[in-house]
Amino acid sequence: MPRSAPAGIASGQCLCGRVAFEIDVPARWAWHDHSSPSRRAHGAAYATYVGSWRKRLRITSGADAITCYEDDAAKATRSFCSSCGSPVFYERARSPHMVNIPRALFAARTGREPLYHVAIEEAPDWAYTGAPLVPLKGFPGVVWQRAQRKKRGSREGMF
Numbered sequence: 001m002p003r004s005a006p007a008g009i010a011s012g013q014c015l016c017g018r019v020a021f022e023i024d025v026p027a028r029w030a031w032h033d034h035s036s037p038s039r040r041a042h043g044a045a046y047a048t049y050v051g052s053w054r055k056r057l058r059i060t061s062g063a064d065a066i067t068c069y070e071d072d073a074a075k076a077t078r079s080f081c082s083s084c085g086s087p088v089f090y091e092r093a094r095s096p097h098m099v100n101i102p103r104a105l106f107a108a109r110t111g112r113e114p115l116y117h118v119a120i121e122e123a124p125d126w127a128y129t130g131a132p133l134v135p136l137k138g139f140p141g142v143v144w145q146r147a148q149r150k151k152r153g154s155r156e157g158m159f
Helices: 036-042
Strands: 008-013 020-025 029-033 047-053 057-061 066-071 076-081 087-092 098-102 116-118
Touching (some): 036 047, 036 087
Parallel strands (some): 029 116
Antiparallel strands (some): 008 020, 029 047, 087 098
């Protein structure tokens, strides 16, 4: 059975724009990674990645600006832009034909929505979990999660 041609190209870049790349879309998969190493590498509650076949990734500029951190314990390599520090690639020894790219580096769609959560049991207790948010009066564009109010006179648990 012949392979289907890519549906298009998704371009991405680091914060400063020195490292730029593109992948053929659709990406292979997408997920949210709640693991401690990804949180630390990204400085965030979790990292969202898209996975691509290595042969479908092209670095279009800044290959010389990519620096790597080898995590021997995890048997993984994390690559960063040496100018701005943006994480750009995450590669695992057990998947040598794949490269994982932070979803936030792409301006347009990658052909995959992140449907999977990895290491959800490692999610920190301070991470946003989808609770309702309301606008913060006097601060346009800021929303917040109100504290839960206890119901007065509740008879719950009395019987």
